[in-house]
Amino acid sequence: MTRLYLVTGFLGAGKTTFLKNLVRCFPGQRVALIINEFGREGVDGALLSDLGVTLSEIDNGSIFCACRLEQFEDTLQGTLEQEPDVILVEASGLSDPTSVGRILGQREKFANLYYAGAICLVDAARFHKVYATARVCKLQLAVADLILINKTDLATTAQIARIREEVEAQRPGRPVYETSFGALDPAWLFSMSPSGPGSPSGIHTRDITLQKLTLSVGRGFTPASLEKFLAMFAEDTYRIKGFVPLSGQIYLADCVGPLVRLEPWQGDAVNPGRLTVLFGNGLPARKSIETAISWYPECEVTVE
Structure with a gap:
């Protein structure tokens, strides 16, 4: 059974740096990455190419949107055929992942896949600005099974406390940790309890904002x-x-x-x-x- 972790977080939250640290949490295991970028020019794949793992890229749209969903499912099926132990999916910073449970719950397509949960990175330095102007921030938190307040070195103690209060209010009962430079304790992964919620609205269309x-x-x-x-x-x-x-x-x-x-x-x-x-x-x-x-x-x- 292949475990899949979804990594979300708004633009600039530090997902690429975090992924480099996350890969190291699975020594001796076969790890595959699926990288999703909203723009037409894929950059993160180049930044992660030296990790020594299988890597696939999906650009120019969110993997949870109708415009890229089929490509994502095909890529995921192809990756599963390689029988990795772990798949790490980095969603676009502009993605709405609330349909992840419905998509990955298709047992006829992904029979050998176990959804281990969503890790959401929060940018401590910019949280309130993007939280107020980009609705996908709330949607990414809505499916988070582990929340990491990243870049705490760039925020004050009072700012971090306020962010923690707000994310815990939106996602009560989910573990929240503070970090910088995308660092993580592997034990944090064991605190996750994936709920895998689906989206009542089905496949998403592009957010025109x-x-x-x-x-x-x-x-x-x-x-x-x-x-x-x-x-x-x-x-x-x-x-x-x-x-x-x-x-x-x-x-x-x-x-x-x-x-x-x-x-x-x-x-x-x-x-x-x-x-x-x-x-x-x-x-x-x-x-x-x-x-x-x-x-x-x-x-x-x-x-x-």
Whole structure:
């Protein structure tokens, strides 16, 4: 019987770093990853490619949405045929996973699968902003069997206490732990008691409040100027992510809200020069991007 763990959490909560730590909780076991990204440009797969496990990617939509559900089920069936001991599914940060119980409960398709539960990561530094503007945050917590308040090093004791109070009120009786850098104690996994709730509404359709676009970045930027360019509109987005060639070197751009990170990248790079930008209603991302582009007329950058 293969155990499946679902990892959820809003954009920038630290899921990719957490997955690297989670894989280490299963020494000597065959582990497979299924990575889901909302944007068209898959990045997390490249970031996780050095873990030495089987990895599949599903991009450009949520695996729980009608647009990608069939692909997810086919990928999961193909992964099960390899008979892994553990499957770790990283859902898109914009996903609504409330139908996970109904999907994985199809015994005719997944007879040898045991759903071990959902682990939800909460960003301690940005929780209240995204919780108020993105409804999927509440839906991800609604199916959580283990809640990790991550990035506690970036929040005050009072902020963490308030977050704990709110998540425990929404998901009473579920274990809640505090951590930083996605670290976890393997014993936490044994505190999970999966409920696997289904969704009364069935297959989900796209949340129209969530929006995305792609920035094609060409010549003219240096690492310093690109960092300043991204900083002009990062605060009006949920996430900016992708690889960019600059000065003969590939860089990884990974922005969470106003925090802009640009660093050299030595591994494989997917679609270099294309950045996925994710935002929602009420965030003036498009206008801010247009303003930023006007400040850098000598640089090649287009919006798709």
